[in-house]
Amino acid sequence: MASSGFSFPKKEKLCSQKVIETLFASGHSFIKYPLRVVFMIQEDQTDTPVKVLVSVSKRRFKRAYKRNLLKRRIREAYRLNKYTLFPLLEKNSVNIAIAFVYLPTEILPFSEIEKTAKATLESLITKLSLE
RNA sequence: AUAGCAAGCUGGUCUAUCGCUGUUAUCUUUUUUGAUGGCAGAGGAAAGUCCGGGCAGCUCAGGACACUGUGCUUCCUAACAGGAAGGUACUCGUGAGGGUAGAGUAGUGUAACAGAAAAUAACCGUCCCGAUUUAUCGGGAUAAGGGUGAAAAGGUGGGGUAAGAGCUCACCGGUAUUCCGGGUAACCGGAGUAGCCGUACACCUUGCAGGCUGCAAGACCAUGUAUAUCACAAUCCCAUUUUAUGGGUAGGGUUGUCCGCUCUGUUUUCUUGUAAAAGUUGUGAGGGGUAGGUCGCUAAAGAUUAUGGGUGACCAUAAUCGAAGAUAAAUGAUAGGCACCGCUGCGUGCGGAACAGGAUCCGGCUUAUAAGCUUGCUAUUUUU
Numbered sequence: 001m002a003s004s005g006f007s008f009p010k011k012e013k014l015c016s017q018k019v020i021e022t023l024f025a026s027g028h029s030f031i032k033y034p035l036r037v038v039f040m041i042q043e044d045q046t047d048t049p050v051k052v053l054v055s056v057s058k059r060r061f062k063r064a065y066k067r068n069l070l071k072r073r074i075r076e077a078y079r080l081n082k083y084t085l086f087p088l089l090e091k092n093s094v095n096i097a098i099a100f101v102y103l104p105t106e107i108l109p110f111s112e113i114e115k116t117a118k119a120t121l122e123s124l125i126t127k128l129s130l131e
Numbered sequence: 132a133u134a135g136c137a138a139g140c141u142g143g144u145c146u147a148u149c150g151c152u153g154u155u156a157u158c159u160u161u162u163u164u165g166a167u168g169g170c171a172g173a174g175g176a177a178a179g180u181c182c183g184g185g186c187a188g189c190u191c192a193g194g195a196c197a198c199u200g201u202g203c204u205u206c207c208u209a210a211c212a213g214g215a216a217g218g219u220a221c222u223c224g225u226g227a228g229g230g231u232a233g234a235g236u237a238g239u240g241u242a243a244c245a246g247a248a249a250a251u252a253a254c255c256g257u258c259c260c261g262a263u264u265u266a267u268c269g270g271g272a273u274a275a276g277g278g279u280g281a282a283a284a285g286g287u288g289g290g291g292u293a294a295g296a297g298c299u300c301a302c303c304g305g306u307a308u309u310c311c312g313g314g315u316a317a318c319c320g321g322a323g324u325a326g327c328c329g330u331a332c333a334c335c336u337u338g339c340a341g342g343c344u345g346c347a348a349g350a351c352c353a354u355g356u357a358u359a360u361c362a363c364a365a366u367c368c369c370a371u372u373u374u375a376u377g378g379g380u381a382g383g384g385u386u387g388u389c390c391g392c393u394c395u396g397u398u399u400u401c402u403u404g405u406a407a408a409a410g411u412u413g414u415g416a417g418g419g420g421u422a423g424g425u426c427g428c429u430a431a432a433g434a435u436u437a438u439g440g441g442u443g444a445c446c447a448u449a450a451u452c453g454a455a456g457a458u459a460a461a462u463g464a465u466a467g468g469c470a471c472c473g474c475u476g477c478g479u480g481c482g483g484a485a486c487a488g489g490a491u492c493c494g495g496c497u498u499a500u501a502a503g504c505u506u507g508c509u510a511u512u513u514u515u
Contacts, residue, residue, distance in 0.1 A: 008150065053459065065488050076464045079150065110464065
């Protein structure tokens with residue numbers, strides 16, 4: 001693990017196709033505009049507490065460079081704020097998978113995305129601590 | 132100077148903090164892995180997927196037809212529907228220049244609307260003859276004139292005629308063809324011959340090219356679960372209420388061990404056995420192969436520079452360089468400078484900065500694109 005705590009290595013990314021299918025089929029979801037969050041507690045023991053997926057719809061953004069830009073902004077916002085989420089999970093030794101889906105049809109600046117990312121993670125923490 | 136035409140080029144950059152992908156060195160780790168440092172990390176169109184090729188698989192005796200594409204000439208190229216140079220017709224522009232078209236003709240067909248008529252043309256008109264209802268009617272001749280149309284039967288003049296007509300003659304234009312000259316050729320120039328003379332499209336004929344599918348191609352490794360196939364072992368005993376129940380016993384599962392719980396010990400044939408066959412259970416081997424992974428994968432018809440050849444596309448030689456390789460898919464975020472553009476009070480300040488993101492790789496084409504630069508040329512105006 002990196003020393004800074006802000007790193008985002010590849011094993012924290014959600015890559016398995018089967019896990020993604022079950023996540024979208026049976027995961028819990030809520031909307032904190034402009035983001036829709038889908039999350040699921042995983043049974044299998046993995047080496048990281050969280051696996052994350054970022055998605056921007058091809059139907060809403062036809063040009064690839066716009067999708068890339070938004071995915072980078074969301075990923076960056078998550079990376080800079082994920083330290084709020086980790087202690088709870090490590091304390092309870094729970095693994096979760098999260099998907100962030102971008103909803104609007106226009107490109108929002110980084111400051112707004114970061115603001116909603118913080119709020120999203122807070123509400124995620126409260127939901128998880130209830131369970 | 133302004134406006135424009137053609138060809139070509141550029142497509143911001145630096146610092147700090149945090150972070151991503153690949154690679155390399157050192158350290159660490161049982162291999163995996165992890166840490167730190169170094170290096171590299173999107174475009175002129177990466178796009179559309181419209182052509183062509185490399186590469187891979189499938190098929191594979193050879194050929195013809197069909198089908199599809201293409202079509203002025205010569206050249207370039209690995210190849211092309213691409214490019215270069217040249218040439219013809221029509222057309223737009225004052226001009227620099229731009230656009231469109233194209234193989235062949237022996238034959239066949241079609242030509243909306245308008246118009247009398249769209250190729251054996253007679254509506255009006257003109258002329259002749261006949262009739263008489265004499266400001267009319269009938270028969271015939273005529274493509275000079277009218278209007279329609281994308282296109283109307285070569286043009287002008289003389290002769291000719293009842294009036295007219297390439298009917299005939301001269302000149303001009305076109306087409307076909309013969310000869311001479313130029314050009315590799317398309318074609319051009321000159322001289323002659325033929326009254327031969329509308330345009331477009333399609334069919335048809337013909338030269339050339341094309342086997343099909345695409346990196347999700349294709350090659351390899353392979354966990355778990357289930358399983359084809361093969362080998363070995365087991366498939367027993369007693370009682371009763373006999374397609375069943377109970378007990379013993381053997382084996383398996385559960386467990387660190389025991390108990391307990393649970394599963395299996397079935398069917399058919401006869402020569403009635405330590406039998407055979409099928410089935411079931413267990414153990415081992417094992418093929419194909421899902422998730423996943425590795426290769427394919429980036430050194431290439433390569434880039435830059437110089438010299439030489441060519442009008443040019445391009446080619447040859449030499450030197451130097453070695454240049455992304457991801458896979459729910461890396462090159463980002465934040466802050467601040469510099470440079471650029473606009474507004475401006477010319478100190479500063481504020482705002483802007485296009486089109487757009489690799490996915491097997493190359494050569495083209497097409498489309499999108501802020502701002503800027505270079506070279507050559509054109510028109511107009513002014514000054515010297």
